[in-house]
Amino acid sequence: MSATQTKKIEIIPSTTSKINEVDFENLSFGAVFTDHLFECDFIDGEWQTPTVKPYAPFLVDPSTRVFHYGQAIFEGMKAYKDEQDAIWLFRPDENYKRFNKSAVRMAMPEVPEAIFMDGLKELLKIDQAWVKKGNGNSMYIRPFMIGTGTGVIANPSDNYKFMIILSPVKSYYAGEVKVIVAEHYSRAANGGIGAAKAAGNYAGQFYPTNLANKEGFQQIIWTDDATHTKLEEAGTMNVFFRINDTLYTAPTSERILDGVTRKTLIDLAKSEGIQVEVRSVLIDELVEAANNGSLKEIFGAGTAAVISPIKGFSYKDHYYELPKLENSVAADLKLKLTNIQNKLAEDTFGWTVKV
Amino acid sequence: MSATQTKKIEIIPSTTSKINEVDFENLSFGAVFTDHLFECDFIDGEWQTPTVKPYAPFLVDPSTRVFHYGQAIFEGMKAYKDEQDAIWLFRPDENYKRFNKSAVRMAMPEVPEAIFMDGLKELLKIDQAWVKKGNGNSMYIRPFMIGTGTGVIANPSDNYKFMIILSPVKSYYAGEVKVIVAEHYSRAANGGIGAAKAAGNYAGQFYPTNLANKEGFQQIIWTDDATHTKLEEAGTMNVFFRINDTLYTAPTSERILDGVTRKTLIDLAKSEGIQVEVRSVLIDELVEAANNGSLKEIFGAGTAAVISPIKGFSYKDHYYELPKLENSVAADLKLKLTNIQNKLAEDTFGWTVKV
Numbered sequence: 001m002s003a004t005q006t007k008k009i010e011i012i013p014s015t016t017s018k019i020n021e022v023d024f025e026n027l028s029f030g031a032v033f034t035d036h037l038f039e040c041d042f043i044d045g046e047w048q049t050p051t052v053k054p055y056a057p058f059l060v061d062p063s064t065r066v067f068h069y070g071q072a073i074f075e076g077m078k079a080y081k082d083e084q085d086a087i088w089l090f091r092p093d094e095n096y097k098r099f100n101k102s103a104v105r106m107a108m109p110e111v112p113e114a115i116f117m118d119g120l121k122e123l124l125k126i127d128q129a130w131v132k133k134g135n136g137n138s139m140y141i142r143p144f145m146i147g148t149g150t151g152v153i154a155n156p157s158d159n160y161k162f163m164i165i166l167s168p169v170k171s172y173y174a175g176e177v178k179v180i181v182a183e184h185y186s187r188a189a190n191g192g193i194g195a196a197k198a199a200g201n202y203a204g205q206f207y208p209t210n211l212a213n214k215e216g217f218q219q220i221i222w223t224d225d226a227t228h229t230k231l232e233e234a235g236t237m238n239v240f241f242r243i244n245d246t247l248y249t250a251p252t253s254e255r256i257l258d259g260v261t262r263k264t265l266i267d268l269a270k271s272e273g274i275q276v277e278v279r280s281v282l283i284d285e286l287v288e289a290a291n292n293g294s295l296k297e298i299f300g301a302g303t304a305a306v307i308s309p310i311k312g313f314s315y316k317d318h319y320y321e322l323p324k325l326e327n328s329v330a331a332d333l334k335l336k337l338t339n340i341q342n343k344l345a346e347d348t349f350g351w352t353v354k355v
Numbered sequence: 356m357s358a359t360q361t362k363k364i365e366i367i368p369s370t371t372s373k374i375n376e377v378d379f380e381n382l383s384f385g386a387v388f389t390d391h392l393f394e395c396d397f398i399d400g401e402w403q404t405p406t407v408k409p410y411a412p413f414l415v416d417p418s419t420r421v422f423h424y425g426q427a428i429f430e431g432m433k434a435y436k437d438e439q440d441a442i443w444l445f446r447p448d449e450n451y452k453r454f455n456k457s458a459v460r461m462a463m464p465e466v467p468e469a470i471f472m473d474g475l476k477e478l479l480k481i482d483q484a485w486v487k488k489g490n491g492n493s494m495y496i497r498p499f500m501i502g503t504g505t506g507v508i509a510n511p512s513d514n515y516k517f518m519i520i521l522s523p524v525k526s527y528y529a530g531e532v533k534v535i536v537a538e539h540y541s542r543a544a545n546g547g548i549g550a551a552k553a554a555g556n557y558a559g560q561f562y563p564t565n566l567a568n569k570e571g572f573q574q575i576i577w578t579d580d581a582t583h584t585k586l587e588e589a590g591t592m593n594v595f596f597r598i599n600d601t602l603y604t605a606p607t608s609e610r611i612l613d614g615v616t617r618k619t620l621i622d623l624a625k626s627e628g629i630q631v632e633v634r635s636v637l638i639d640e641l642v643e644a645a646n647n648g649s650l651k652e653i654f655g656a657g658t659a660a661v662i663s664p665i666k667g668f669s670y671k672d673h674y675y676e677l678p679k680l681e682n683s684v685a686a687d688l689k690l691k692l693t694n695i696q697n698k699l700a701e702d703t704f705g706w707t708v709k710v
Binding site: 028029030031033037055057058059060061062063066067068069070071072074076104105106107140142144146147150151152153154155156163165167182184185186187188189190191192193198199200201202203204205206207208210225226228236 | 383384385386388392410412413414415416417418421422423424425426427429431459460461462495497499501502505506507508509510511518520522537539540541542543544545546547548553554555556557558559560561562563565580581583591659
C-alpha cells in the first residue's frame, strides 16, 4: 500500500453552522447538506492530503473532463444514530468495494480504503449533530469521484476529485408507484457500464422515465436491451417479484447493479424462511402470474427508499393491478431491515459497523 | 419563439490576451483555449442573458447534478480562416440540430438557434486572431451543456449551463492506427443513448480502449452489443470500409452517432463517382474480404481527425493487415474535404457558412 494511504486527514472546521436553519421534520430527499465535506484529490498519480472542510462550492475549468467525457461515479450509503447516540454504518465495505469496481470500469483510480473509510468516519464525527435518531431518520452519504483534468480530448482524465457529502433524510416515500415495462428503451448494454454506479447510466433514464410519467407511470421496469423480455431493474433500483411465496430477483450481471439492499434482502428473506430464487424473470411469466393470481408483490430495493412497493405494472398497453395484501413481504422485510439499520433490533448478520 | 431567444448578447472583453504565449506550430489537440468563452444559463425554465466573457473557471456546488447523474452533452465543430481572413464554419446547422437531439434524449432543454449560432459567431469574432489560415489549421469549437441544478436525487436537473469554448488545433494525426473488433465490450444499447453526443458514452469506452492499447491496438471497432457481429463505429468515430471500389458504412441508428463528417463523406464520395452503400457490414464479411484481397481500406470519420486511416484489424486473435495503397480513397477524400473546409477549393455543396 502506498504512503498516500496513511496521510493524516487535515480537518478545517467550519466557523459557523447551518444546522439551526434546517427543519429536520420536513426534509426534501438529498436537498440539504451538512456543514462539512470530505475531499481528496488525485493529481499526477498521487492521492493528495485528505481533508474535512466546510461544505462549499469549488472552481472548475470549462474544459474539465467530467463535463465532456463523463467520468463520474458515486455511491449511496446511510448512517444511523442509535439510542445511545452512537453512529452506525450499514455494510460500508460493500459500498467501498463497489465504488472501486465502478472506478475500474470507468478507467478511474481506485480510492484507497483508508481514504474512503477514515474520511467518511471523520466527516460523520464532525457533523454528528446532523444525524438524527429513530426509525425513519438517517444520514444519506454520497461518496463520488469525477475527472478533473482539463482539455477536450476523449481520453481518461489525469486528475480526479473524490468527495463525500452528507444529506440528512427522512424515510423516503415515493407515493403509489405504478410501473411500465420497457419495450423499447433500455438502461444498459451487454458489455456496457450498467453494473457501474456511473453518472451516465442515470441521465439516459430520464427521457424514457419522463415519457412513462406522462402516461401515468412513476417508474420503468427495465428489460434486457436485446430482447426486452428479461425483467432487470425498476427505475434506479433492483427489483423483486413475489410469485406465490417465492421471491425472485435477477442475477447481477454487466447490465445490473450489484445492489447492497438487494443482497441484504436476499439474506434477510432466507433467514426468515422465505424461498428466494435468483434468476431472470421473463415478462411472459410475470403476465401469466398476474393473470392466474399467483403474482402477489413487486418491489424495488435500494439505499434511498430501502423497499419501494409497486402497485401494478403495464405491458403492451395492458395494466395489471397487484392485490392489496394485509401482510406483505415487502412491508415485513422493510421493517425488519430498517430496525437492524437503526439498531432497534439485534444485528445477527454483522452488517452494522460503529463509527 | 420565446422572448429569451432575442436577448442581446452581453460582451465582456478580456483585459489581457494569452495569444502571445501560444506556440501555434505545436498545439496539443484540445489543450489550449482562446481568451473568451460563450455562456448562457437556463434557470427556472428561462434562458438567461447570453454572454461572451473571459475564459475562466466557474464555481460549482459539490451536489451539482452533472457530477451525480451525468446530464452532459456536447458537439465538436471547426472554423477555418480563408486567405482573405474571413472565418468560415462547416455545416454548423448539422451540429446545432444534433445538439438539440442529444438534449432531448438526455432530458435537457433545447438551446434556441439564436443563442447557439449568434453566440458562436460573436465568440469567433472576438477571438478571430486565434483562427489561423492554411490547410491543417483550424479552430476546434466545443459547444456543451451540463446540468447545474443541485441535490442528490436522480431526477433531471432544473438548471443548465450552455457554453462554447474554442481551441486552436493543427491537423490531427493519430499515428498508425491498428484496431481490434469488439467481441465483449460495447458502447451502446438498443434503446440507449448511443446516438446522443452524451458525455457518458465516452467514459464507458476508456476501459476497453485501455485494454486494447495494452494489446497493441489504438482503437476498437465497436459492434452491436447483442450479437457483436455488426461493425458500427471505430473509437469515437464513424467507420467506413472500402471493399473493391465500394465504400460501406453502417446506417445511423439509436446505437450509432449521426456524424457530420460521415454524411459529408457519403455525399462527397458519391459526387466523385464512388459507389457508397449505407448498410451494416458484418465481421464475417470483413474477414472474408480481407482474406480474398477485396478489402482495400478502413477509415474512421469524425470532426477532430476528419479521416483516420486504419492500418489493420484484429478479430479472434488474428490480425489482418490492409494493403498499402498508392492512391487511397481515404487520402483523396480527406484532401478534397479539407480543401473545401479551408476555402482552398470551391464549395459546390453549400456546406461552408461565413461568420
